[in-house]
Amino acid sequence: MFNRKFMEELFKPQELYSKKALRTVYERLAHASIMKLNQASMDKLYDLMTMAFKYQVLLCPRPKDVLLVTFNHLDTIKGFIRDSPTILQQVDETLRQLTEIYGGLSAGEFQLIRQTLLIFFQDLHIRVSMFLKDKVQNNNGRFVLPVSGPVPWGTEVPGLIRMFNNKGEEVKRIEFKHGGNYVPAPKEGSFELYGDRVLKLGTNMYSVNQPVETHVSGSSKNLASWTQESIAPNPLAKEELNFLARLMGGMEIKKPSGPEPGFRLNLFTTDEEEEQAALTRPEELSYEVINIQATQDQQRSEELARIMGEFEITEQPRLSTSKGDDLLAMMDEL
Amino acid sequence: MFRWERSIPLRGSAAALCNNLSVLQLPARNLTYFGVVHGPSAQLLSAAPEGVPLAQRQLHAKEGAGVSPPLITQVHWCVLPFRVLLVLTSHRGIQMYESNGYTMVYWHALDSGDASPGTWSGRVLVFDIPAKGPNIVLSEELAGHQMPITDIATEPAQGQLWQGIIAAGYGNGQVHLYEATTGNLHVQINAHARAICALDLASEVGKLLSAGEDTFVHIWKLSRNPESGYIEVEHCHGECVADTQLCGARFCDSSGNSFAVTGYDLAEIRRFSSV
Numbered sequence: 001m002f003n004r005k006f007m008e009e010l011f012k013p014q015e016l017y018s019k020k021a022l023r024t025v026y027e028r029l030a031h032a033s034i035m036k037l038n039q040a041s042m043d044k045l046y047d048l049m050t051m052a053f054k055y056q057v058l059l060c061p062r063p064k065d066v067l068l069v070t071f072n073h074l075d076t077i078k079g080f081i082r083d084s085p086t087i088l089q090q091v092d093e094t095l096r097q098l099t100e101i102y103g104g105l106s107a108g109e110f111q112l113i114r115q116t117l118l119i120f121f122q123d124l125h126i127r128v129s130m131f132l133k134d135k136v137q138n139n140n141g142r143f144v145l146p147v148s149g150p151v152p153w154g155t156e157v158p159g160l161i162r163m164f165n166n167k168g169e170e171v172k173r174i175e176f177k178h179g180g181n182y183v184p185a186p187k188e189g190s191f192e193l194y195g196d197r198v199l200k201l202g203t204n205m206y207s208v209n210q211p212v213e214t215h216v217s218g219s220s221k222n223l224a225s226w227t228q229e230s231i232a233p234n235p236l237a238k239e240e241l242n243f244l245a246r247l248m249g250g251m252e253i254k255k256p257s258g259p260e261p262g263f264r265l266n267l268f269t270t271d272e273e274e275e276q277a278a279l280t281r282p283e284e285l286s287y288e289v290i291n292i293q294a295t296q297d298q299q300r301s302e303e304l305a306r307i308m309g310e311f312e313i314t315e316q317p318r319l320s321t322s323k324g325d326d327l328l329a330m331m332d333e334l
Numbered sequence: 335m336f337r338w339e340r341s342i343p344l345r346g347s348a349a350a351l352c353n354n355l356s357v358l359q360l361p362a363r364n365l366t367y368f369g370v371v372h373g374p375s376a377q378l379l380s381a382a383p384e385g386v387p388l389a390q391r392q393l394h395a396k397e398g399a400g401v402s403p404p405l406i407t408q409v410h411w412c413v414l415p416f417r418v419l420l421v422l423t424s425h426r427g428i429q430m431y432e433s434n435g436y437t438m439v440y441w442h443a444l445d446s447g448d449a450s451p452g453t454w455s456g457r458v459l460v461f462d463i464p465a466k467g468p469n470i471v472l473s474e475e476l477a478g479h480q481m482p483i484t485d486i487a488t489e490p491a492q493g494q495l496w497q498g499i500i501a502a503g504y505g506n507g508q509v510h511l512y513e514a515t516t517g518n519l520h521v522q523i524n525a526h527a528r529a530i531c532a533l534d535l536a537s538e539v540g541k542l543l544s545a546g547e548d549t550f551v552h553i554w555k556l557s558r559n560p561e562s563g564y565i566e567v568e569h570c571h572g573e574c575v576a577d578t579q580l581c582g583a584r585f586c587d588s589s590g591n592s593f594a595v596t597g598y599d600l601a602e603i604r605r606f607s608s609v
Contacts, residue, residue, distance in 0.1 A: 118349075122373070144577055145549050158507065158524050161569070164522070168519070172566070178525070179573075
């Protein structure tokens with residue numbers, strides 16, 4: 001995903017994607033890995049991503065903070081791939097490009113970017129159980145906008161009126177009750193390659209100790225918990241991965257027993273639940289994967305899709321002599 | 335004190351733009367017109383005094399054939415001495431209509447690098463508008479501001495400001511009051527905890543309305559110190575529209591006794607009137 005050609009395409013100035021175009025890109029990205037999802041799980045994942053993204057953009061204290069949110073995303077990704085220098089370098093390169101292109105924009109330009117992003121999310125009120133539980137989202141699907149806490153960097157705490165004379169000297173000062181409960185901003189987040197971003201938006205929502213339930217659209221079904229952020233490397237991890245690779249047919253030993261290579265990710269606890277969810281999913285939330293639009297954004301997403309097509313995992317398993325590092329080497333190839 | 339009045343439902347929720355509410359009072363016909371932007375269309379609706387909605391229609395910015403309609407950035411009724419024009423702005427241009435929105439009288443296309451007048455690029459476009467007909471001419475462009483400004487409340491119709499005071503709302507939540515003759519800053523209000531999206535003036539009484547993305551609306555009383563003549567201000571009232579990032583606010587009458595607000599994702603116009 002951080003492949004240079006793909007990134008170049010993303011960084012070209014372009015109109016906001018339509019919902020269909022983004023969904024296409026998202027599906028291709030998800031399926032470019034060894035993971036497969038069926039329609040119901042894909043819908044659920046996409047909805048979760050969309051609402052989390054809306055939350056992050058809406059709650060940004062200042063418009064420029066959308067850049068800090070992006071940096072938080074990339075910092076977390078760097079944590080996952082810390083042992084892979086090639087990809088790490090690509091992510092760092094992406095960070096540099098972001099800084100180069102967006103670092104110098106004015107506050108007004110960021111306001112425009114933020115307002116444009118909010119157009120994409122307008123009228124989306126899908127309820128996410130994690131947000132409901134943490135009280136950041138109301139039961140009607142709207143996000144809570146707190147009127148307390150630190151003000152954005154560059155903003156003063158409301159409540160003061162200062163009056164000046166012709167020479168610019170302060171002659172009078174009055175306070176008024178503004179209704180909120182704000183405090184000054186502690187410090188500004190860093191826009192450097194490495195640094196304390198200060199802002200928590202965009203950090204891993206799931207990095208807590210207890211397993212977290214995440215469902216979407218208020219259904220009462222339970223989900224298996226997502227993986228938590230692991231700090232210590234697991235010595236069995238390599239063995240587990242190789243076992244998985246053997247099941248997938250990525251090793252020389254045996255062909256896959258199932259009809260297709262790769263494995264399928266099911267976001268529900270059983271296959272039956274998944275089918276049931278697909279049937280009961282509200283109509284307006286379904287997306288067509290195939291789009292027949294003759295507009296420019298379709299061309300863009302086709303271009304992206306073409307580049308992503310080069311990422312597809314090849315059907316033939318790669319023959320190799322050394323067992324231990326096979327899977328990891330194969331993943332590096334993607 | 336203000337109380338929450340009956341809301342006017344909208345067909346589509348308001349977009350997260352600055353100054354996304356325009357109000358035209360027609361006291362002679364006992365009507366108020368409201369204009370709110372939703373994506374590529376402006377929703378125009380008329381309401382009777384108690385907020386009873388009468389008619390509603392969508393207006394799209396006209397475009398050439400084969401081009402998708404642009405997203406509208408602002409809709410505004412400009413009250414001029416001899417006529418009222420409805421102005422639609424988008425990133426591609428400015429269109430002016432007769433006040434009912436049915437007849438377009440002028441279309442000015444902007445270069446791709448521009449934004450609508452008076453917004454983030456800091457440029458202001460001045461048009462000469464004749465009393466009747468479509469002969470509108472762009473007379474000059476003022477490139478004054480370096481900083482982004484979110485809204486300026488003046489009264490372009492009369493070419494006057496309220497007693498020589500210019501009020502400006504900023505992205506950092508401050509309201510500044512300037513002396514129009516000298517350009518000096520006389521009052522700085524730490525008014526909001528987020529960007530200010532709209533300002534409006536009730537000219538009869540010198541009241542200023544500010545709305546911010548922090549969910550608050552504030553009403554201020556402007557005045558002049560009787561001895562020094564310097565601009566002064568006091569806070570009159572604050573209202574919180576819970577969990578709503580406001581994007582538009584207007585007084586509904588020139589004595590400042592009622593006002594209306596719009597918010598991002600809010601599919602109604604919220605009205606308040608004083609008790």
